[in-house]
Amino acid sequence: MSYYRRRVYRKSYNSKPAYYFEPISEVGRLKQEARNRAGAFVLSKFFALSTPEFQRYASWYREKHGLAAYNYLQKTYPSWKQRSTSMSPQTSARVLAGVPRVMSRSEHFQLLRIYLPYFLSTPKDQGKGATIDSNVLTDFYAKAGNTIITQNFDLDWFVSSVFSAEELNALQNVIRYILLRRLESSFGDVQSDLIALHNALRAVQAEVLLHYQINFFGAKVVVSDAHLVANQRLIVSIPSITESDLALPEFKSILVDTALNDSLKLHFGTEIQSLGIGDLGRVVQQFESIRPDQEMDSEMGIEGKGGLAQLRIVKRSVSKMEAQIALNYGWGAVVCLVLIIVAKSTLGGARPSFAPIFFAGFLAFFVLSGLRDSIKQLKSTIRDYEHRRSKVFASDKSI
Helix, strand or coil: CCCCCCCCCCCCCCCCCCCCCCCCCHHHHHHHHHHHHHHHHHHHHHCCCCHHHHHHHHHHHHHHHCHHHHHHHHHHHHHHHCCCCCCCHHHHHHHHHHHHHHCCHHHHHHHHHCCHHHHHHCHHHHHCCCEEEHHHHHHHHHHHHHHHHHCCCCCCHHHHCCCCHHHHHHHHHHHHHHHHHHHHHHHHHHHHHHHHHHHHHCCCCCEEEEEEEECCCCCEEECCCHHHHHHCCCCCCCCCCCCCCCCCHHHHHHHHHHHHHHHHCCCCCCCCCEEEHHHHHHHHHHHHCCCCCCCEEEEEEEECCCEEEEEEEEECCHHHHHHHHHHHHHHHHHHHHHHHHHHHHHHCCCCCCCHHHHHHHHHHHHHHHHHHHHHHHHHHHHHHHHHHHCCCCECCCCC
């Protein structure tokens, strides 16, 4: 006979399971991607070292890690290069630390450029999960600008080690300058988009639901008053770029390349079929051609200069709903009339019976209750629709 012992495990509500992973943000993903690409770049250069470059690296390796490590490097390098032997984590770290020192200056800057997408995406961490009221758009942008001014953009240790403190400081200034210029441009573009949407849709006699997301931050905007959006002014103190910051031609090249991309307004990764804001006039014309008794529920993506808008236009036929209310009242009158006829015919006979009256009254109660609820719901729908239609943009969390 076999036995088993029951074990009781106490569940902890203060800890997460071992397999739990925090979801990574877009900025975190780009940071990890930059680190992986930089490490792979250094290893590719390590295995492509010329004989003089390898000897320079080996001399540094011997001086840094001793004769035993040097002999192991000389012995094992061919096997590493042919991928027949794997590196230990300690050896990989030593390679990352030493190889950049024997790379050319142009390769150093190729390594640095790998980090630019990550650096230039960092404002999305400020906007992650944020919902901004359009009335305080300036406050949000001003706060973000102050954060950028004090932010540090750090390279991984094996990359930063080949640059001087002055060069790293110049890099910080160049990145801050680019981001602050982008922030300033983003505010103007978002402001322009919201005003254009308002002007294009203000005459639409329907319920307009808008969800707008800023490209620069990834934050959502709730548009409460387009007139207040138009009156806002953003003042950002952008530190000037000094001659010492641009002493290296590579930093000038980063500025020029970034400015060129910004001027072209390139948008990557858009997954929805989008219209431009300029196409809204055609959409409004199609809407106005609909007969008053027709209904419409249409969604579309709008690609603006500063963000993406998800637009939904809902048109309900108030006349149909009012006709249904009148019909329900009519059916109610018919039910009451039938009840009266049943009562008169039953009570007016030689042998009156109350059972048919109670049965008819019971049915009439349920029918009239349903008609009353339907009328109440239709009236509420009309009131809500008319209220939403009176606004240029109705708020709708479902979009």
